[in-house]
Amino acid sequence: xxISEVKSLVQALSKEYNSPNPDLAKCGQYLSKLKIALIExxxxxxxxxxxxxxxxTLARDVLEIGAQWxxxxxxxxxxxxxxxxxxxxxxxxxxLPPSPLEYNLIGLNLLCLLSQNRISDFxxxxxxxxxxxxxxxxxxxxxxxxxxxxxxxxYNRVWxxxxxxxxxxxxxxxxxxxxxxxxxxxxxxxxAYTSLPLKDAGTLLFFTNMEDILNFAQERNWKVNPAEQKAxxxxxxxxxxxxPADQIIKQxxxxxxxxxxxx
Amino acid sequence: xxxxxxRSTRLNKNxxxxxxxxAKAVDQDVEMEETPDAAAxxxxxxxxxxxxxxxxxxxxxxxxxxxxxxxxAKTHEAxxxxxxxxxxxxxxxxxxxxxxxxxxxxxYGKDDEARKRLLGYLGPDVLSSITPxxxxxxxxxxxxxxxxxxxxxxMIYLLDQGQLEKGIELSNITVHMVQxxxxxxxxxxxxxxxxxxxxxxxxxxxLEEIRPTLLNAQRTATLRRDDDTQSTLxxxxxxxxxxxxxxxxxxxxxxxxxxxxxxxxxQLARYMYYLGRxxxxxxxxxxxxxxxxxxxxxAPQNNVTAGFQQEANKLLIIVQLLMGExxxxxxxxxxxxxxxxxxxxxxxxxxxxGDLNKFQETLATHSATFNADKNYTLILRLxxxxxxTGIRMISLSYSRxxxxxxxxxxxxxxxxxxxxxxxKAIRDGVIDATIDHEKGFMRSKENVDIYSTNEPxxxxxxxxxxxxxxxxxSVKAMRFPLKTVNQDAAEVEAARDQERNLVQEIAEADExxxxxxxxx
Numbered sequence: 001x002x003i004s005e006v007k008s009l010v011q012a013l014s015k016e017y018n019s020p021n022p023d024l025a026k027c028g029q030y031l032s033k034l035k036i037a038l039i040e041x042x043x044x045x046x047x048x049x050x051x052x053x054x055x056x057t058l059a060r061d062v063l064e065i066g067a068q069w070x071x072x073x074x075x076x077x078x079x080x081x082x083x084x085x086x087x088x089x090x091x092x093x094x095x096l097p098p099s100p101l102e103y104n105l106i107g108l109n110l111l112c113l114l115s116q117n118r119i120s121d122f123x124x125x126x127x128x129x130x131x132x133x134x135x136x137x138x139x140x141x142x143x144x145x146x147x148x149x150x151x152x153x154x155y156n157r158v159w160x161x162x163x164x165x166x167x168x169x170x171x172x173x174x175x176x177x178x179x180x181x182x183x184x185x186x187x188x189x190x191x192a193y194t195s196l197p198l199k200d201a202g203t204l205l206f207f208t209n210m211e212d213i214l215n216f217a218q219e220r221n222w223k224v225n226p227a228e229q230k231a232x233x234x235x236x237x238x239x240x241x242x243x244p245a246d247q248i249i250k251q252x253x254x255x256x257x258x259x260x261x262x263x
Numbered sequence: 264x265x266x267x268x269x270r271s272t273r274l275n276k277n278x279x280x281x282x283x284x285x286a287k288a289v290d291q292d293v294e295m296e297e298t299p300d301a302a303a304x305x306x307x308x309x310x311x312x313x314x315x316x317x318x319x320x321x322x323x324x325x326x327x328x329x330x331x332x333x334x335x336a337k338t339h340e341a342x343x344x345x346x347x348x349x350x351x352x353x354x355x356x357x358x359x360x361x362x363x364x365x366x367x368x369x370x371y372g373k374d375d376e377a378r379k380r381l382l383g384y385l386g387p388d389v390l391s392s393i394t395p396x397x398x399x400x401x402x403x404x405x406x407x408x409x410x411x412x413x414x415x416x417x418m419i420y421l422l423d424q425g426q427l428e429k430g431i432e433l434s435n436i437t438v439h440m441v442q443x444x445x446x447x448x449x450x451x452x453x454x455x456x457x458x459x460x461x462x463x464x465x466x467x468x469x470l471e472e473i474r475p476t477l478l479n480a481q482r483t484a485t486l487r488r489d490d491d492t493q494s495t496l497x498x499x500x501x502x503x504x505x506x507x508x509x510x511x512x513x514x515x516x517x518x519x520x521x522x523x524x525x526x527x528x529x530q531l532a533r534y535m536y537y538l539g540r541x542x543x544x545x546x547x548x549x550x551x552x553x554x555x556x557x558x559x560x561x562a563p564q565n566n567v568t569a570g571f572q573q574e575a576n577k578l579l580i581i582v583q584l585l586m587g588e589x590x591x592x593x594x595x596x597x598x599x600x601x602x603x604x605x606x607x608x609x610x611x612x613x614x615x616x617g618d619l620n621k622f623q624e625t626l627a628t629h630s631a632t633f634n635a636d637k638n639y640t641l642i643l644r645l646x647x648x649x650x651x652t653g654i655r656m657i658s659l660s661y662s663r664x665x666x667x668x669x670x671x672x673x674x675x676x677x678x679x680x681x682x683x684x685x686x687k688a689i690r691d692g693v694i695d696a697t698i699d700h701e702k703g704f705m706r707s708k709e710n711v712d713i714y715s716t717n718e719p720x721x722x723x724x725x726x727x728x729x730x731x732x733x734x735x736x737s738v739k740a741m742r743f744p745l746k747t748v749n750q751d752a753a754e755v756e757a758a759r760d761q762e763r764n765l766v767q768e769i770a771e772a773d774e775x776x777x778x779x780x781x782x783x
Contacts, residue, residue, distance in 0.1 A: 091507070091509070092471075119546060120544075120545040120546050120547070123544050123545065123546060123640065123644075124510050124511050124514070124544055124545060125511075126640055127508050127510050127544055127637075127640060128508045128509065128510070128511075131634050131639065134639075134640070144643075148643070148646060148647065151644070151646075151647040152646070152647045152650055152684055152687070153683045153684040153685075153686065153687030153688070154675075154676070154680045154683060154684060155683045156676075156677065156679050156680050156683060157676070157680070184687075185683070185686070187690060188683070188686035188687050188689065188690040189686060190690075191686070191689050191690040192685065192686040192689040192690065192696075192697060192698045193686075193697065193698055193699075193700055194697060196700055197700070197701065200700055200701075204682075204683075244717060248720070251724055254728075255727060255731070258731040258734075258735070261735075262734060
């Protein structure tokens with residue numbers, strides 16, 4: 001496929017994607033066609049095409065739309081693939097004109113890592129971002145603040161962050177994040193309270209109707225007392241402290257072996 | 264090798280001290296002859312000596328290094344080459360274009376390509392300083408090591424003069440030369456050559472370009488079991504990745520390579536620092552802490568390495584704080600560290616008392632410093648440690664406190680936030696308490712007796728493990744001179760012969776005895 005054909009395809013794709021009601025299935029078809037075309041143009045192995053800025057920009061645009069499209073179709077593995085390919089364009093081709101979507105997508109990627117609880121990857125990705133952008137770009141600041149609130153335990157703030165997302169693609173990941181948070185809160189509550197009125201549990205967990213609360217309580221094995229409208233958590237006081245015999249034997253054998261070596 | 268010229272060249276004793284600090288026990292037999300008094304006397308003499316003499320001494324030094332390299336190549340003993348390279352740092356300060364030119368003139372034949380090339384890099388002015396005497400006394404280069412060494416010296420000279428473009432050209436040629444010559448006796452020199460090669464590119468901001476070359480060289484060095492080059496290259500690559508914040512790739516490199524065990528202390532210290540940083544970013548603070556401690560301890564403690572020690576200590580402080588430990592006060596008092604560590608000291612104070620406002624203030628005032636040190640994101644993570652410490656302090660001092668007061672004390676946004684945060688702290692084991700939701704307070708539980716848990720046993724295990732490892736490492740680190748090993752082997756052989764004779768004699772005696780049985 002010649003470069004002019006690719007160009008017209010890209011135009012068709014971006015027109016479809018940016019329309020108010022994009023046909024996602026159609027975009028998918030365009031994308032798979034474009035990917036084949038790009039492979040023919042060797043967009044992944046462009047060692048000798050280092051200077052062809054036009055082609056590289058084209059390839060980057062396709063990948064960017066692809067990444068956003070993956071979020072819309074809720075396909076996380078595909079999103080991660082697109083992001084991995086885009087990293088080359090963001091890091092190694094600094095001579096390209098900067099993309100307006102770059103930090104938006106990086107922010108999305110951060111959120112994606114966060115929603116899967118991959119904290120160490122999250123921080124590694126954070127280090128790669130230019131410090132200037134790190135402090136000032138709202139798309140980047142959003143996931144950073146989110147991570148801080150998560151680490152502290154200010155789940156309230158995570159919940160309210162839904163309202164001020166930089167772009168609507170963020171919502172998808174925040175929704176995933178909410179499930180994670182609910183489980184976090186539940187596990188904290190189990191340790192922190194001996195009992196909790198069901199209604200308060202509902203507010204803590206951001207549930208609005210009673211049925212959801214009861215279902216959730218059942219899922220986490222809470223003892224619900226219908227008369228009192230309270231949930232009881234099993235306390236860990238009755239857990240037995242076992243003697244770690246296995247571990248101590250291993251350690252003692254280790255000492256013996258090393259002592260033997262010294263003597 | 265006569266000792267006379269060597270002794271007389273020890274003028275700049277002060278500079279020599281630096282390299283002497285790193286000297287290994289192997290070379291002590293030579294180094295020990297230098298007493299401080301002699302050094303002082305020599306130092307005063309140097310002011311009397313004129314430029315001419317100094318130049319002659321430099322040349323004599325270089326020539327002596329030539330001999331060491333040749334000896335090293337012939338005997339396959341790396342330590343002679345190491346000894347020569349160790350004194351390069353002292354030689355470096357005395358290096359002049361004239362001295363280099365004269366050495367080059369006396370080392371290569373008149374039409375030698377290398378001679379023209381090297382003299383070209385030194386500039387046209389030096390040609391006049393070559394005396395006919397130098398040209399007459401051309402000693403043919405015995406080994407390629409000497410050739411590479413001369414290239415290295417010119418590279419160092421160019422670096423000191425700030426002639427970076429020329430340096431890049433020459434380093435390209437030299438790296439190519441080293442790769443062509445596949446000689447084990449070149450290993451130590453090759454490591455140095457790669458180091459300066461990378462340095463030139465770093466100073467001109469073109470570090471990206473040499474990554475493939477370094478990776479290739481690293482692969483070759485690994486195949487050849489060339490420990491020196493391997494360790495230098497791994498560090499150079501890590502530095503390269505770090506320069507562009509590519510921690511992901513750095514981590515992959517570390518996981519795919521094995522750092523050679525026999526690497527020198529300096530390289531090991533660097534490697535440990537890089538490793539510590541990677542681990543810190545990946546939130547593996549315990550491992551990071553261990554690596555950084557090693558880095559700080561292995562690094563030579565003198566003024567030359569001040570920069571490294573400052574960097575490593577900065578990171579170490581942050582990692583300690585992230586682990587919930589407070590660094591010792593004495594660390595901040597060391598004269599070499601006091602000033603650069605001042606911002607970190609303030610952060611430490613904020614974390615120690617759990618004051619969120621003070622923490623934010625310090626962060627704002629010193630953000631430029633932290634950014635320059637590339638520690639800003641790490642310090643940001645400390646925020647929740649500050650809160651944790653604050654909660655712990657409250658839990659220790661109050662047996663019962665309302666959530667509202669917690670919120671006020673920690674400067675949090677709302678009571679709900681405080682409830683979540685306290686709940687999380689309880690879950691993470693920071694404090695031992697319960698929350699009464701209906702009445703809105705937090706009640707601390709009684710402190711558990713630590714000696715009824717497995718904690719002391721665990722602490723003992725760690726210490727015993729450390730001592731045993733120390734012992735094993737020191738056994739491994741012992742070195743025996745090769746000669747005595749040979750002698751021992753000969754002795755063993757002799758002893759075995761003796762034994763064999765003895766056995767034979769006994770056997771014969773037995774036979775005799777059998778014959779003479781009657782007499783017993």
